[in-house]
Amino acid sequence: MNEKHLLLKKLYQQFTAEIVRPIAAMVDEEEVFPSETVKEMVNAKMMGIPFPVSYGGSGADTLAYVLAVEELSKACATTGVILSAHTSLGAHPIYAYGTEEQKQKYLISLNKGEKLGAFALTEPNAGTDAAGQKTTAILKDGYYEITGSKIFITNAGYADIYIIFAMTDITKGTKGITAFILEKDMPGFTVGKKEKKLGIRGSSTCELMFDRVKVPVENRLGGEGKGFGIAMSTLDGGRIGIAAQALGIAQGALDEVVAYTKSRKQFNRSISQFQNTQFKLADMATQIEAARGLVYRAALAKDTQKNFSTEAAMAKLFASETAMSVTTMAVQLYGGYGYTREYPVERMMRDAKITEIYEGTSEVQRMVISASVLR
Amino acid sequence: MKIVVLMKQVPNTTEMLIDKETGTLIRTGVDSIMNPDDTSALEAALKIKESHQAEVIVITMGPPQAIHMLRECYGRGVDHAVLISDVAFAGADTWATSNTLAAAIKRVQPDLIFAGRQAIDGDTAQVGPQVAERLNIPQVTYVSKIIEVTHDSITVKKHYEDFDETVKVSFPCLLTTLEQLDHLRFMNVTSAWEAFDKPVEIINNQVLMLESKDIGLKGSPTQVRKTFTRPVSNEVKLIHGGSDEAVKAILSTLAPYLQ
C-alpha cells in the first residue's frame, strides 16, 4: 500500500462509519437494498474505482478498489457485494472486452454511477457446470432473440445494465456461449422475486427471465462463442472482490469482539484477560492478516499479470474460510449475547457463509488451484 | 472568485483522557482531525466553488504533519493548499497567529475568507476576527447558514444566543462558521487518488518576512502561566437521607457545569 491507498482507506473508513454502519443492522433485519448508500457512493466516486478517468472512472488500481470492498464489508457485507458485483462483474467485462462504442455507451455511465451493473451466468441447472446453459440467443435480422432464465443474480432489479450469457450454438458446449449487454427496459426482460437468504439479506438476489428479448447485435460482448472465456476471466476478478468482502467481514467481526471482550466482565475481570480469549483473538488476527496478504497480492497480480486465476482463487478460498471461522469464533466469544441480533456478530456469521459459495464455491477454488499445482 | 478557507488540524479532544496520577492530558494515541467548525467552512467554500466557479485555497498554520489534512482537502476537490510552517511561528497566541495568517492571505488577495468559529483545542474563537482586523475587512461570526452568494457579496444567517440575524456583506470579507452550517462532504476517490500529484505550498518566514516581535511565542502578548486538570474523584458519595439532602448534593455538584 502506498500513501494514495492510505488516503483512500481513510475515505472508505469515514464513509463506512457515517453512512454504512448506522444502517447495517436495519438493512439485514428488514432485508432492504441500501439505495441511499449507493447514491452516496456515487457522490464519493466509488463506482468506477479501477477504471480510467477517460471512461468516467477514478483512474486508481485494483488494490484501491479492493480496499473499498473490504472497508464497506467490515460494517455491512451487503454493501460490499453491491460494489463488488457492480465493479468486477458489471463494468469490468465491458472495459476488458467491449468495443469503443460499448464503452462509451455503457462503461462511462456505470463508472459514474449513473447506472448500476450486474452479471448473470448461473441457471437452475447450470451452476458450477456452466456448460449446461439453457438460455439461447438466436440471430435474426440484426438482433439476437434471447430466451431463458438466470437465477441468484446479485443487484437484480436495481441494476440497469446486465452482462448475461446465452448459447448461440447449443451443440458446442462452453464454446457455444456468448456474452451480451442487456438493459433493464428491454421488452421481454423481467426480474423475478427476491430470494430470502441466510445472509447479505439487503443484497437483491433474483431470478431473471428472458422471453424473446430482442438484443441488437452491437450489444454482443466479444465474439460469438467467446462468452465462456469472458465469464471465467471476469469471475477471476470478481473473486478478488469477494475475497475482499470476506476479509472485511472477518476484520469487522474481530474489531467487534476485541471491543466486547475488553468491556464484558465475568468473575470480576474483563474476559479479554482470560487466556482462552487471548489465544482465540491471536488466532483470528493471524488468519485475517494471512488472508489480507493473499487478497492484496491477488489485487496486485490482476494489475501486473496476464493470468491471475490462481492468486484470485487462493485469496477467495482462504479469505472466505477465514471469514467463516473468525465470525463463528466471534459469536462464541460473545456467548449468549453473540447469538442475539442485538449485536452484529451473528449477522456477520450469516453473511460470511455466502463468500464460500458464490462466484465459485470453495470447491471450485480448490479445483482452480490444484489445476495450477498439477500443471 | 477566490475563496480562502482557514483550517486547523487539532487533536480529537473528545477522545482525550486525563492521567489521574499526574493530572495531565494523555495525548498519545489521540487522533488528529480537522477542526469541526472548519469542516463546515470548507464545505461552504466547496459549494460556492460549484455554483460560482470559485477557486478554493486552503491555508493552515501548524507543524509539518498538518500536510495530511491538506491532502484530505485535495481529496475533496480543493484547488490549492498552503501550509504555513516554521519553528519561528510556534507557540503563537491568537494575536501572533493572526498576524502570520493575515500575511499569508495578503499574498492571495481573496474575495471571501471562511474560518471555523473556534478550534476545539484552544476554544478561543479569536483568530477569525483578528485576521479580519489585520486585513481591515468586515467580518460576520457565528454563521449558521448561507442564503445567497453574488459576484460581490454574500448573505448569511448569523446565530445569536436566542435569535438569528440575516445579514448581507460585500466582498472582501471574513466569515466564521458554526459546525452546523453544513456537513463536510466525503473525499471522492478520483480527487483522493490525485491528491498526491498536487503540490502543497509550504510557506516559512523566509517567505513572509515577519519580525520576530510579531510572531510565535515571543510575539505573543499572552502567556500560559500554568495548566491543570480538574480533579477527578472516583469516590462515590452515597446520599441516603431524604430528598432535601439529595437535592442539595446534586445542586452543589451540578452548579459549576451550568451555563
Next chain:
Amino acid sequence: MIKDIFVFIETRSSIIAEVSLQLLSEARKLKQQYIQKGMQHDVVAVLPGYQVESLTSTLFRFGADKVIICQHEKLKEASTQHTTKALSDIIHAFAPDSFLIGATVIGRDIAPRIAARVDTGLTADATIIEVDMTSDSSLLLITRPAFGGNLYGTIVCPNFRPQMATIRPNVFEKIEMDSEDKEVVHFETTFDKSDWVEILKREVQQAKANDIAKARIIVSAGRSMAKHMDLIKDFAQTINAEVGASRGLVETGVLGKDVQVGQTGKTVRPLVYIACGISGAVQHTAGMDKAECIIAINSDPNAAIFQIAHVGIVGDAVLILPKLKEELQKILN
C-alpha cells in the same frame, strides 16, 4: 497612568445583559484584591449605545465607580464595526489596566478585533479571574478551560495593557448594593459613515433536537422512568441538557434509538451525566463511563451504577427531580 478595570456593558433593546452586571460585581472583588496589595483600581462601566443614559444608575448599583457612556445612532444595535471603533477609541483615550467583556456572541465577536486593533493580549471564555498576589504588578491571573474542558490554563498578559478577557456568562454572581449615582463621563468619537453589513432580518430561533453525543449535560433515564418522561424532559430543559436513555427504556418505545446510550447505542462523554433509575449494566456504562461527572439516582442502594458514579443518591428520581428543578430555577434566574 494606566489603571482601573473596565467592563463592557452589553445591551440589547436598552436591556443590560446579565453577564455585564455579573462582571461589574466580579470586578468589584478584584478591586478589593488590589486594595489588599495597596493599589487603587476603580471599576469603570463602558456603555456604548444610543439613548442609554437611563441605564447608568443600574450600573452603579451593581458595582461601577464610574460610567463612560458613548452614544451614537450607529451604536443603537451592537455592531462589530462601530462598537469595535468606540471601545478601541475609549481604550486609547483612557488607557485602562484591564478590560473585561462578556463571552456572548457579541462579546466574542468584538473582543478579538479590539485586542488586535489596540495590540494587546486577550484571553477567551475565562471562568476564573484573580489578581496575582505574588507580584507587585497589577497582573491578572485569568483561568479558562481548553481542550473541550479537559484542561484548564491560567493565562497572563504581562507586557501589554489593557489585559483583556472575555468571561463566560453565569460563572459569577451579580451582587446588588446600595449605591448612589457617581461620575458619568460622556465620550465622543467619530464613526464610519457606511456600514459593513446590512441587516435584512431578525427572527427568534426555534428549538430543535440535538445530538446527545455532543451534549455537555445528559439527563438519562432507565426503563422504570417510562411513565415519567415529561418529568425527565422538563428537568433536562431546565438545565439545558439533552435526554438520554438506557436500552430498556428505548425498548418501551417512549424514546428513539438515537438517544440510546451504551454498547449498542451511542457512546457519550458529557461533562455531567445524570442517570435516573438506571441500574448500570455494563452494556449501558460502556457508553457513558467517561463522563466527567456522573450523578446517579436509584432507589436500589446496590445498583451497579453507584460503582462508577461520583455522586450517588439512593432515592426515587420521580420525587427528587421536581424539587431539584425548583431549586435550580431559583439559581438560574
